[in-house]
Amino acid sequence: MTRRSRRALPATLTALVLLAASALVAVCAIQLTLGERPLLPYDSLVGSLHDTTWSAREVAVAGGVIVAIGLLLLLVAVVPGKARTAALDEHTAVSVRGLRNALRSAAQVDGVESAAVKVRRRRVRAVVRTRRAVVEGLGDTVRTALENRVGEFALARPPQVVVRVKAPRSTS
The missing domain is CATH 3.30.300.30 (ANL, C-terminal domain)
Known part of the structure; x- marks a missing residue:
């Protein structure tokens, strides 16, 4: 029976980042529904994403960063913590x-x-x-x-x- 330390810090940081992103999307959606100018300029954001191809350097860099963050979170989850x-x-x-x-x-x-x-x-x-x-x-x-x-x-x-x-x- 070896209890290991919890992964509270990585889980909290991940949850806060996802919460912030979800809140931003929700605020923008509500603003668009009400006919107001959204916090993020939706038209210019969609236009720049539409013009970007899968072979663009920005896509590769963003994908690499996301993969690195995912591997880091996976490593933190798999490696055993300090015995308590x-x-x-x-x-x-x-x-x-x-x-x-x-x-x-x-x-x-x-x-x-x-x-x-x-x-x-x-x-x-x-x-x-x-x-x-x-x-x-x-x-x-x-x-x-x-x-x-x-x-x-x-x-x-x-x-x-x-x-x-x-x-x-x-x-x-």
């Missing part, structure tokens, strides 16, 4: 955000001022900051705490834990 969950077993999962927050709180051992945790498919990276001058053993302590917390989650594929300690003046 980490599998516990084949039927249950935990959100990556929740896992990251739990690991960030587990990294707050004695001597750690702040912790930043990144959860990936195969690796958990933690960068902890401390004000200690001597940081010997702090990285191992944080790694052990993180590995214990990962073990509590019982993930289907436990990630490797990597810890980096940042200190103002490190002597080790």
Whole structure:
């Protein structure tokens, strides 16, 4: 069970472009029906399109742009998004955000001022900051705490834990 991110941005942009084009056509049709001058000059637009042949350069460029946009949208739809969950077993999962927050709180051992945790498919990276001058053993302590917390989650594929300690003046 791996939930993937939604494709909200491309879908929203496509919908807005289609909505704008539909609204423009509807406004022009209503203006023509009422006998008013349309927003887009219908006669000159139709005249220029009627004079254009299929072998014209403008038609080829417009077709290429439309094909490129279509292929881009197809690629966005087909390529899997970023996983939003980490599998516990084949039927249950935990959100990556929740896992990251739990690991960030587990990294707050004695001597750690702040912790930043990144959860990936195969690796958990933690960068902890401390004000200690001597940081010997702090990285191992944080790694052990993180590995214990990962073990509590019982993930289907436990990630490797990597810890980096940042200190103002490190002597080790």
